[in-house]
Amino acid sequence: TTLLSVDFPSSLVSVGDCAFHCCTALTSVALPVGVVSIGEEAFCSCSSLASVTLPASVTSIGRGAFRSCRSLTSVALPAGVVSIGEEAFSSCSLTSIHLPAGVTSIGYRTFAGCR
Template sequence: MKKKMMIKFKSVYALLLSVVLSAALLLGGCMTSVQPRGGGAEGGGTSGETTVTEADRIAALERQLEALRAEQASRDEAYEARIRELERALSASDAPTAADGSELLFTYEENGQGLTLTGWNGTAKTLVIPQTIGGKAVTAIADGAFRNCELERVTVPDGVRAVGWFAFSGCYRLASVSLPASVESIGYGAFEHCSSALRFTCPSGSYAAKYAASYGIPTSAQ
Protein backbone atom coordinates (compact mmCIF):
# COMPACT_ATOMS: atom_id res chain seq x y z
CA MET A 1 0.00 0.00 0.00
CA LYS A 2 2.73 2.36 0.98
CA LYS A 3 4.66 1.45 -2.15
CA LYS A 4 1.66 2.18 -4.33
CA MET A 5 1.24 5.56 -2.72
CA MET A 6 4.90 6.36 -3.37
CA ILE A 7 4.52 5.41 -7.01
CA LYS A 8 1.38 7.49 -7.29
CA PHE A 9 3.11 10.46 -5.63
CA LYS A 10 6.03 10.16 -8.00
CA SER A 11 3.67 10.05 -10.93
CA VAL A 12 1.90 13.20 -9.75
CA TYR A 13 5.23 14.88 -9.09
CA ALA A 14 6.46 13.95 -12.55
CA LEU A 15 3.25 15.27 -14.05
CA LEU A 16 3.57 18.55 -12.17
CA LEU A 17 7.20 18.86 -13.18
CA SER A 18 6.24 18.22 -16.79
CA VAL A 19 3.55 20.92 -16.60
CA VAL A 20 5.99 23.36 -15.03
CA LEU A 21 8.62 22.67 -17.67
CA SER A 22 6.10 23.02 -20.45
CA ALA A 23 4.89 26.31 -19.03
CA ALA A 24 8.47 27.53 -18.75
CA LEU A 25 9.15 26.57 -22.34
CA LEU A 26 6.00 28.30 -23.55
CA LEU A 27 6.82 31.43 -21.55
CA GLY A 28 10.34 31.47 -22.90
CA GLY A 29 8.99 31.15 -26.43
CA CYS A 30 6.64 34.06 -25.85
CA MET A 31 9.45 36.21 -24.48
CA THR A 32 11.62 35.28 -27.43
CA SER A 33 8.85 36.09 -29.92
CA VAL A 34 7.97 39.38 -28.19
CA GLN A 35 11.56 40.59 -27.93
CA PRO A 36 12.15 41.03 -31.67
CA ARG A 37 8.92 42.94 -31.92
CA GLY A 38 10.07 45.07 -29.02
CA GLY A 39 13.38 45.61 -30.76
CA GLY A 40 11.52 46.54 -33.94
CA ALA A 41 9.36 48.99 -31.98
CA GLU A 42 12.48 50.53 -30.54
CA GLY A 43 13.89 50.84 -34.01
CA GLY A 44 10.64 52.41 -35.15
CA GLY A 45 10.73 54.67 -32.07
CA THR A 46 14.20 55.81 -32.97
CA SER A 47 13.05 56.64 -36.49
CA GLY A 48 10.03 58.49 -35.09
CA GLU A 49 12.19 60.49 -32.73
CA THR A 50 14.48 61.46 -35.60
CA THR A 51 11.48 62.67 -37.62
CA VAL A 52 10.10 64.73 -34.70
CA THR A 53 13.48 66.31 -34.04
CA GLU A 54 13.82 67.28 -37.69
CA ALA A 55 10.35 68.79 -37.69
CA ASP A 56 11.17 70.74 -34.55
CA ARG A 57 14.36 72.02 -36.13
CA ILE A 58 12.50 73.16 -39.25
CA ALA A 59 9.82 74.85 -37.12
CA ALA A 60 12.51 76.66 -35.10
CA LEU A 61 14.17 77.88 -38.30
CA GLU A 62 10.82 79.12 -39.60
CA ARG A 63 10.21 81.00 -36.32
CA GLN A 64 13.65 82.59 -36.57
CA LEU A 65 12.96 83.60 -40.17
CA GLU A 66 9.62 85.19 -39.22
CA ALA A 67 11.29 87.05 -36.34
CA LEU A 68 13.97 88.39 -38.69
CA ARG A 69 11.32 89.48 -41.19
CA ALA A 70 9.34 91.27 -38.46
CA GLU A 71 12.50 92.95 -37.17
CA GLN A 72 13.43 94.09 -40.69
CA ALA A 73 9.90 95.44 -41.26
CA SER A 74 10.12 97.37 -38.00
CA ARG A 75 13.47 98.81 -39.00
CA ASP A 76 12.09 99.79 -42.42
CA GLU A 77 9.16 101.60 -40.80
CA ALA A 78 11.46 103.42 -38.38
CA TYR A 79 13.77 104.34 -41.26
CA GLU A 80 10.92 105.71 -43.37
CA ALA A 81 9.52 107.64 -40.41
CA ARG A 82 12.92 109.19 -39.79
CA ILE A 83 13.23 110.13 -43.48
CA ARG A 84 9.82 111.83 -43.38
CA GLU A 85 10.81 113.70 -40.22
CA LEU A 86 14.03 114.93 -41.80
CA GLU A 87 12.21 115.96 -44.96
CA ARG A 88 9.75 118.00 -42.90
CA ALA A 89 12.62 119.63 -41.02
CA LEU A 90 14.39 120.48 -44.27
CA SER A 91 11.20 121.89 -45.77
CA ALA A 92 10.78 124.12 -42.74
CA SER A 93 14.37 125.31 -42.80
CA ASP A 94 13.52 128.22 -45.09
CA ALA A 95 10.99 129.62 -42.61
CA PRO A 96 11.61 133.11 -41.18
CA THR A 97 13.12 133.71 -37.80
CA ALA A 98 11.34 134.81 -34.68
CA ALA A 99 11.59 138.30 -33.24
CA ASP A 100 14.43 137.28 -30.94
CA GLY A 101 16.38 135.66 -33.78
CA SER A 102 15.70 132.05 -32.80
CA GLU A 103 15.07 129.63 -35.63
CA LEU A 104 11.49 128.59 -36.26
CA LEU A 105 10.96 124.87 -36.63
CA PHE A 106 7.46 123.71 -37.44
CA THR A 107 6.04 120.26 -37.87
CA TYR A 108 3.19 119.93 -40.30
CA GLU A 109 1.25 117.67 -42.60
CA GLU A 110 -0.48 118.15 -45.95
CA ASN A 111 -4.25 118.49 -45.90
CA GLY A 112 -5.15 118.60 -49.59
CA GLN A 113 -5.44 122.39 -49.66
CA GLY A 114 -2.09 123.24 -48.16
CA LEU A 115 -0.40 122.53 -44.83
CA THR A 116 -1.70 121.98 -41.33
CA LEU A 117 0.76 123.00 -38.61
CA THR A 118 0.96 120.24 -36.02
CA GLY A 119 3.62 121.68 -33.74
CA TRP A 120 6.49 124.05 -33.19
CA ASN A 121 9.87 123.46 -31.57
CA GLY A 122 10.99 126.90 -30.57
CA THR A 123 11.68 129.08 -27.55
CA ALA A 124 10.65 132.51 -28.84
CA LYS A 125 8.11 134.54 -26.89
CA THR A 126 6.78 136.21 -30.04
CA LEU A 127 5.84 134.09 -33.04
CA VAL A 128 4.79 135.12 -36.52
CA ILE A 129 3.52 131.99 -38.23
CA PRO A 130 4.71 131.93 -41.86
CA GLN A 131 2.12 132.15 -44.60
CA THR A 132 3.91 129.45 -46.59
CA ILE A 133 6.38 126.69 -45.84
CA GLY A 134 8.33 125.10 -48.66
CA GLY A 135 6.18 126.95 -51.16
CA LYS A 136 2.91 125.56 -49.75
CA ALA A 137 0.30 127.68 -48.01
CA VAL A 138 -0.39 127.21 -44.32
CA THR A 139 -4.17 126.76 -44.11
CA ALA A 140 -4.82 125.25 -40.67
CA ILE A 141 -3.50 124.83 -37.15
CA ALA A 142 -4.00 121.32 -35.76
CA ASP A 143 -5.57 120.29 -32.47
CA GLY A 144 -3.15 121.00 -29.62
CA ALA A 145 -0.43 122.24 -32.00
CA PHE A 146 0.89 124.91 -29.59
CA ARG A 147 -0.55 123.53 -26.38
CA ASN A 148 1.28 124.47 -23.17
CA CYS A 149 3.91 126.55 -24.97
CA GLU A 150 5.34 129.75 -23.44
CA LEU A 151 4.44 132.12 -26.23
CA GLU A 152 3.31 135.65 -25.32
CA ARG A 153 2.35 136.96 -28.76
CA VAL A 154 1.19 135.06 -31.87
CA THR A 155 0.34 136.29 -35.34
CA VAL A 156 -1.68 133.88 -37.47
CA PRO A 157 -1.23 134.62 -41.19
CA ASP A 158 -3.88 135.32 -43.77
CA GLY A 159 -4.95 132.09 -45.45
CA VAL A 160 -5.39 130.08 -42.27
CA ARG A 161 -8.97 128.88 -42.16
CA ALA A 162 -9.14 126.71 -39.08
CA VAL A 163 -7.67 126.73 -35.58
CA GLY A 164 -8.03 123.30 -33.97
CA TRP A 165 -9.31 122.18 -30.61
CA PHE A 166 -7.00 123.18 -27.71
CA ALA A 167 -4.55 124.64 -30.27
CA PHE A 168 -3.16 127.20 -27.78
CA SER A 169 -4.60 125.73 -24.59
CA GLY A 170 -2.41 126.08 -21.52
CA CYS A 171 -0.28 128.90 -22.99
CA TYR A 172 -0.59 130.79 -19.73
CA ARG A 173 1.63 133.68 -20.91
CA LEU A 174 -0.23 134.22 -24.20
CA ALA A 175 -1.76 137.71 -24.09
CA SER A 176 -1.93 138.80 -27.72
CA VAL A 177 -3.27 136.88 -30.72
CA SER A 178 -3.67 138.32 -34.20
CA LEU A 179 -6.19 136.47 -36.35
CA PRO A 180 -7.01 137.15 -40.03
CA ALA A 181 -10.38 137.42 -41.74
CA SER A 182 -9.73 134.06 -43.43
CA VAL A 183 -10.33 132.14 -40.18
CA GLU A 184 -13.65 130.30 -40.44
CA SER A 185 -13.54 128.05 -37.38
CA ILE A 186 -11.91 127.97 -33.96
CA GLY A 187 -12.11 124.68 -32.11
CA TYR A 188 -13.27 124.01 -28.59
CA GLY A 189 -10.87 125.19 -25.88
CA ALA A 190 -8.46 126.65 -28.43
CA PHE A 191 -7.50 129.49 -26.08
CA GLU A 192 -8.45 128.15 -22.67
CA HIS A 193 -6.06 128.64 -19.74
CA CYS A 194 -4.22 131.45 -21.53
CA SER A 195 -3.29 134.74 -19.87
CA SER A 196 -6.13 136.62 -18.20
CA ALA A 197 -4.99 139.61 -20.28
CA LEU A 198 -5.61 137.76 -23.56
CA ARG A 199 -6.69 140.05 -26.40
CA PHE A 200 -7.47 139.36 -30.05
CA THR A 201 -6.50 141.64 -32.91
CA CYS A 202 -8.82 140.86 -35.81
CA PRO A 203 -11.02 142.50 -38.46
CA SER A 204 -14.38 143.78 -37.28
CA GLY A 205 -17.23 141.43 -38.15
CA SER A 206 -14.87 138.53 -38.78
CA TYR A 207 -15.41 135.06 -37.37
CA ALA A 208 -12.56 135.67 -34.91
CA ALA A 209 -14.26 138.85 -33.65
CA LYS A 210 -17.54 136.99 -33.12
CA TYR A 211 -15.72 134.16 -31.36
CA ALA A 212 -13.97 136.62 -29.05
CA ALA A 213 -17.27 138.31 -28.21
CA SER A 214 -18.90 134.99 -27.31
CA TYR A 215 -16.08 134.18 -24.89
CA GLY A 216 -15.64 137.65 -23.46
CA ILE A 217 -12.23 138.17 -25.02
CA PRO A 218 -11.47 141.85 -25.74
CA THR A 219 -10.52 142.71 -29.30
CA SER A 220 -8.68 145.36 -31.26
CA ALA A 221 -9.46 146.03 -34.90
CA GLN A 222 -6.75 145.28 -37.45
Protein backbone atom coordinates in the same frame (compact mmCIF):
# COMPACT_ATOMS: atom_id res chain seq x y z
CA THR B 1 11.50 121.93 -23.37
CA THR B 2 14.59 123.76 -24.68
CA LEU B 3 13.31 124.69 -28.15
CA LEU B 4 13.58 128.50 -28.32
CA SER B 5 12.58 129.29 -31.91
CA VAL B 6 11.33 127.75 -35.14
CA ASP B 7 12.02 128.81 -38.72
CA PHE B 8 9.04 127.55 -40.72
CA PRO B 9 9.48 126.80 -44.43
CA SER B 10 7.46 128.91 -46.87
CA SER B 11 5.95 125.67 -48.24
CA LEU B 12 4.17 124.92 -44.93
CA VAL B 13 0.36 124.63 -45.26
CA SER B 14 -0.63 123.15 -41.89
CA VAL B 15 0.70 122.64 -38.40
CA GLY B 16 -0.20 119.15 -37.23
CA ASP B 17 -1.83 117.97 -34.03
CA CYS B 18 0.44 118.32 -30.97
CA ALA B 19 3.35 119.47 -33.18
CA PHE B 20 4.86 121.75 -30.51
CA HIS B 21 2.98 120.51 -27.44
CA CYS B 22 4.80 121.42 -24.20
CA CYS B 23 7.61 123.38 -25.87
CA THR B 24 7.88 125.44 -22.71
CA ALA B 25 10.85 127.58 -23.82
CA LEU B 26 9.26 128.68 -27.11
CA THR B 27 8.49 132.42 -26.84
CA SER B 28 7.22 133.41 -30.29
CA VAL B 29 5.73 131.87 -33.42
CA ALA B 30 5.38 133.52 -36.83
CA LEU B 31 3.66 131.22 -39.29
CA PRO B 32 4.35 131.83 -42.99
CA VAL B 33 1.83 132.91 -45.60
CA GLY B 34 0.17 129.80 -46.98
CA VAL B 35 -0.58 128.09 -43.67
CA VAL B 36 -4.28 127.24 -43.73
CA SER B 37 -4.83 125.25 -40.55
CA ILE B 38 -3.45 124.86 -37.06
CA GLY B 39 -4.03 121.37 -35.67
CA GLU B 40 -5.41 120.21 -32.36
CA GLU B 41 -3.14 121.10 -29.42
CA ALA B 42 -0.45 122.25 -31.87
CA PHE B 43 1.03 124.73 -29.37
CA CYS B 44 -0.76 123.54 -26.22
CA SER B 45 1.10 124.16 -22.94
CA CYS B 46 3.80 126.34 -24.50
CA SER B 47 3.85 128.33 -21.28
CA SER B 48 6.40 130.95 -22.44
CA LEU B 49 4.69 131.62 -25.78
CA ALA B 50 3.96 135.36 -25.72
CA SER B 51 3.76 136.26 -29.42
CA VAL B 52 1.83 134.56 -32.22
CA THR B 53 1.66 135.88 -35.78
CA LEU B 54 -0.95 134.23 -37.97
CA PRO B 55 -1.00 134.89 -41.73
CA ALA B 56 -4.16 135.89 -43.62
CA SER B 57 -4.29 132.40 -45.13
CA VAL B 58 -5.29 130.73 -41.81
CA THR B 59 -8.92 129.57 -41.88
CA SER B 60 -9.11 127.15 -38.94
CA ILE B 61 -7.63 126.86 -35.47
CA GLY B 62 -7.93 123.40 -33.94
CA ARG B 63 -9.18 122.23 -30.57
CA GLY B 64 -6.81 123.29 -27.79
CA ALA B 65 -4.33 124.75 -30.29
CA PHE B 66 -3.05 127.38 -27.82
CA ARG B 67 -4.53 126.01 -24.58
CA SER B 68 -2.47 126.82 -21.48
CA CYS B 69 -0.17 129.27 -23.25
CA ARG B 70 -0.10 131.32 -20.07
CA SER B 71 2.16 134.09 -21.43
CA LEU B 72 -0.14 134.77 -24.39
CA THR B 73 -1.96 138.07 -23.79
CA SER B 74 -3.11 138.98 -27.31
CA VAL B 75 -3.66 137.38 -30.69
CA ALA B 76 -4.64 139.04 -33.96
CA LEU B 77 -6.90 136.61 -35.77
CA PRO B 78 -6.74 137.12 -39.53
CA ALA B 79 -9.91 137.93 -41.47
CA GLY B 80 -9.95 134.49 -43.12
CA VAL B 81 -10.50 132.56 -39.87
CA VAL B 82 -13.81 130.71 -40.08
CA SER B 83 -13.63 128.24 -37.20
CA ILE B 84 -12.00 128.23 -33.78
CA GLY B 85 -11.96 124.87 -32.01
CA GLU B 86 -12.97 123.93 -28.49
CA GLU B 87 -10.63 125.27 -25.81
CA ALA B 88 -8.38 126.80 -28.50
CA PHE B 89 -7.32 129.65 -26.18
CA SER B 90 -8.48 128.35 -22.80
CA SER B 91 -6.26 129.06 -19.80
CA CYS B 92 -4.31 131.75 -21.65
CA SER B 93 -3.83 135.28 -20.31
CA LEU B 94 -5.70 137.02 -23.13
CA THR B 95 -6.83 140.53 -22.27
CA SER B 96 -8.59 141.18 -25.58
CA ILE B 97 -9.27 139.53 -28.90
CA HIS B 98 -10.88 140.70 -32.12
CA LEU B 99 -13.03 138.08 -33.83
CA PRO B 100 -13.17 138.52 -37.62
CA ALA B 101 -16.59 138.96 -39.24
CA GLY B 102 -16.24 135.66 -41.10
CA VAL B 103 -16.05 133.46 -37.98
CA THR B 104 -18.92 130.97 -38.15
CA SER B 105 -17.91 128.56 -35.38
CA ILE B 106 -16.48 129.10 -31.90
CA GLY B 107 -16.04 125.88 -29.94
CA TYR B 108 -17.01 125.02 -26.40
CA ARG B 109 -14.82 126.68 -23.74
CA THR B 110 -12.70 128.38 -26.40
CA PHE B 111 -11.75 131.23 -24.06
CA ALA B 112 -12.42 129.53 -20.69
CA GLY B 113 -10.08 130.55 -17.92
CA CYS B 114 -8.59 133.56 -19.70
CA ARG B 115 -7.81 135.55 -16.59
